[in-house]
Amino acid sequence: MSEGKILVSACLIGKPCRYDGKHQLREEVTVLHEEGMTIVVCPEEMGGLSTPRTPAERIGDKVIDKNGKDVTAEYKCGAQKALEIALKFGVKEAMLKSKSPMCGCGRIYDGTYSGKTIEGNGVLAEMLVANGIEVEAID
Template identity: 45%
Template sequence: MKKKILVSACLLGHKVRYDNGNVTCNDPRFLKWSEEGRFVYICPEVAGGLPTPRPDSQIRGKRVVTGAGDDVTKEYEKGAQAALKLAKDNNVALAIMKQDSPSCGSLYVYDGTFTDTKKLGEGRAVALLRQNGIKVFGEDQLDDVEKELKKINIL
C-alpha cells in the first residue's frame, strides 16, 4: 500500500475549525500532494465528538478547557485516538497538522490563558502520533516535509 500523509482537514478547506473559519493551505507543494491523492485527513476535535462551530479551547496543564472553563479533555483524547487509528489504517508516513491548535499544534499551542499567548508545545493528537513514531510537521514547515518525503523516498 502506498504511504499516505495525514493532514488536518481544515488545511484542505473543510469547515471544521472551532470558529468555522478558513485556513486552507495554498502552498503549491501542498496542493500538488493533495492532487496526487497522497492525503488522508481528519479533524481530531470533530472526530472526538465536538461540534462546528465550538467554543475556543486551549491546553491548561493536563486538561483541555474552553474559555468558559468547561473541560473538554475527553473529546480531545478521543480525537487523538481517532487520528492515530486513521494514520495506522492508512500506512501514513508523516503528518501535516494545523499549527497552534490544542489538537494539531506541532511546535506551539496557546498557553491556556485565552490571551492570544503562545508557548512551545504540542497538541493532543500530535503528541499521540509522535509517541507512536509518526513524524509531525506544521503547515509552516513544508520545506522540512519535502526533505522528509525525499529522505524516505516517497516524493
C-alpha cells in the same frame, strides 16, 4: 516528503471545521491532497465536538474551553480515532494546523486566550509523535 500517505488537518484543505467555522486553506497541502497523497481528518469533530465550537486551549494535560468547560475527553477521543487511522494506513508523516490544542506541534497556545504560545504539542500531535510519526506544523 515520503512516498506514503500523509495525515492532514481537514481545515488545511479548505474544510470549514475550525472552532470558528472557518478553514485555513494552504496551497501546499491542497496540492498534495489533489495528488491523492493525503488522509484527511478533523480530530475535534471525530471526538464529537461541533463546528463552530467554543475555542479551547491546552492547560497541562487538560483541554479547557473559553467558558471553563473541560473538553479533554472529546479531544482524546478524536485524537485516538485519528491515530488509529494513521496507524491503519501506515502513515509516517502528518501536516497539522499549528498552535492548536489538538494539532499544534512544537508551539501551542498557552491557555490564557491571549494569543501567546508556549512550547508544547496538541493532543493529536503528541500521540502521533509518540508513535513515531513525524509532524509538521502548518501556519
